[in-house]
Amino acid sequence: MTDALETLRHDVRAWLEANAPKDWRATCTSHEGFLATQRGWFAKLVEGGYAVPHWPAEWPGGGQGLAEQKVLYEELARADTPRLLLSFMSTYHAASTLFEWGSAEQQAKYIPRILEGEIWCQGFSEPNAGSDLAAVRTRAERRGDVYVVNGQKVWSTMGQFADKCLLLVRTRTQGAKQAGLTYLLLDLKAKGVTARPIHQIHGDEEFAELFLDDVEIPVADRLGDEGQGWAVAQSTLLSERGLTLLELSARMRGALWRIADLIRETGREDDAGILRDFGRLATRIDAACALADQFLANRIAGHERVGDASLVKLTYSRTLRDFTSLGLRLAGLEAQYHEPIVFGGGMETGNWMADFMNSYAWTIAGGSDEVQRNIISERLLGMPREPKTWTLAGDAA
Numbered sequence: 001m002t003d004a005l006e007t008l009r010h011d012v013r014a015w016l017e018a019n020a021p022k023d024w025r026a027t028c029t030s031h032e033g034f035l036a037t038q039r040g041w042f043a044k045l046v047e048g049g050y051a052v053p054h055w056p057a058e059w060p061g062g063g064q065g066l067a068e069q070k071v072l073y074e075e076l077a078r079a080d081t082p083r084l085l086l087s088f089m090s091t092y093h094a095a096s097t098l099f100e101w102g103s104a105e106q107q108a109k110y111i112p113r114i115l116e117g118e119i120w121c122q123g124f125s126e127p128n129a130g131s132d133l134a135a136v137r138t139r140a141e142r143r144g145d146v147y148v149v150n151g152q153k154v155w156s157t158m159g160q161f162a163d164k165c166l167l168l169v170r171t172r173t174q175g176a177k178q179a180g181l182t183y184l185l186l187d188l189k190a191k192g193v194t195a196r197p198i199h200q201i202h203g204d205e206e207f208a209e210l211f212l213d214d215v216e217i218p219v220a221d222r223l224g225d226e227g228q229g230w231a232v233a234q235s236t237l238l239s240e241r242g243l244t245l246l247e248l249s250a251r252m253r254g255a256l257w258r259i260a261d262l263i264r265e266t267g268r269e270d271d272a273g274i275l276r277d278f279g280r281l282a283t284r285i286d287a288a289c290a291l292a293d294q295f296l297a298n299r300i301a302g303h304e305r306v307g308d309a310s311l312v313k314l315t316y317s318r319t320l321r322d323f324t325s326l327g328l329r330l331a332g333l334e335a336q337y338h339e340p341i342v343f344g345g346g347m348e349t350g351n352w353m354a355d356f357m358n359s360y361a362w363t364i365a366g367g368s369d370e371v372q373r374n375i376i377s378e379r380l381l382g383m384p385r386e387p388k389t390w391t392l393a394g395d396a397a
């Protein structure tokens, strides 16, 4: 560790000691408390210059290298701060897509508002277009200066609380499925938008269905050209499968003390089986962190291969499941109590049953494990491609 990184770590630690919210688990057992905590913590981080280290240098708090970002994530985890679930899509998915594809006008219009707390969600998935994302059917018809959009989206994380949406729509039904897609920026307050929360198994409502009924979106709010939506969507997905996992992996490593504490509290320090599983987990978490680091270093150096991000995502989702299931096993009967849910939590709620159930979400969100394996085998290992047998209604057979 260089002197500059040591100084950064020292500064961040001191800043967190003075500013990190202390009692957030207690306040996040209601949606109102969750929203207030998330908004307050994000605003504090923006003020401190720590909210968007991964953004370019011209933006406040941006321009940090990989090593600096890691220090920050490690310290955020160490201080046990809430993860920024509400602004996660805004600062990662929306921002990285806007930086890559947005015009100067679009960046000037949208990026500062993210720092002011505007919330984005992602409207890609539909009831019959998840893994097969190219099967999107939500229709956008151009009428003069606007697109008129009709259709349904599903599983939009934080969609019921969001202001804006990254929307993938179909502008053409003929020809290759991918070539008919277009990427729009939707204002969720627009006429004709209905967001309905989806209730989950552990009691939370982390995502929403979006119904779009003759919604008008200005052509000026299109990212990329008409028909270029598939390529633009890849930027969003790459952020989801790569960059965000640097933070998540660092946080999982930072949360290992939860398991160590549990081993002590339950008197299992001499249990060889538990110690073996703990050792195995710690090693896997280290490997997940190393893989995420290497991925980003390769991306920055321009050496990224198609499929690398899938390796990172697959490793994270499997390791998270190991982490939460060891916690659940150790917590025993106590974990069976249905404690009040800490809304929007992941691995960090302290409620092992909720965390365990939530870990399954990561084996699906952003592309399921099975699909990541397909990508790895086809794109990285050069195995034969999976036969494609599907067609879109209206396609020529």
Ligand SMILES: Cc1cc2nc3c(=O)[nH]c(=O)nc-3n(C[C@H](O)[C@H](O)[C@H](O)COP(=O)(O)OP(=O)(O)OC[C@H]3O[C@@H](n4cnc5c(N)ncnc54)[C@H](O)[C@@H]3O)c2cc1C
Pocket: 121, 122, 123, 124, 125, 126, 127, 128, 129, 130, 131, 132, 154, 155, 156, 157, 207, 361, 362, 364, 365, 366, 367, 368, 369, 370, 371, 374, 386
């Ligand atoms: C917590 C969470 C948050 C999410 N947030 C968002 C969001 O904000 N915005 C958004 O647009 N979407 C979001 N999603 C949706 C997510 O992207 C989809 O759930 C995912 O892509 C899988 O699609 P599907 O649910 O339609 O399942 P399907 O595609 O129907 O798959 C069902 C099963 O079949 C398997 N399968 C499908 N195709 C293949 C294949 N070719 N080979 C092998 N197995 C296959 C899958 O792995 C899976 O096990 C979220 C999902 C979760 C769980």
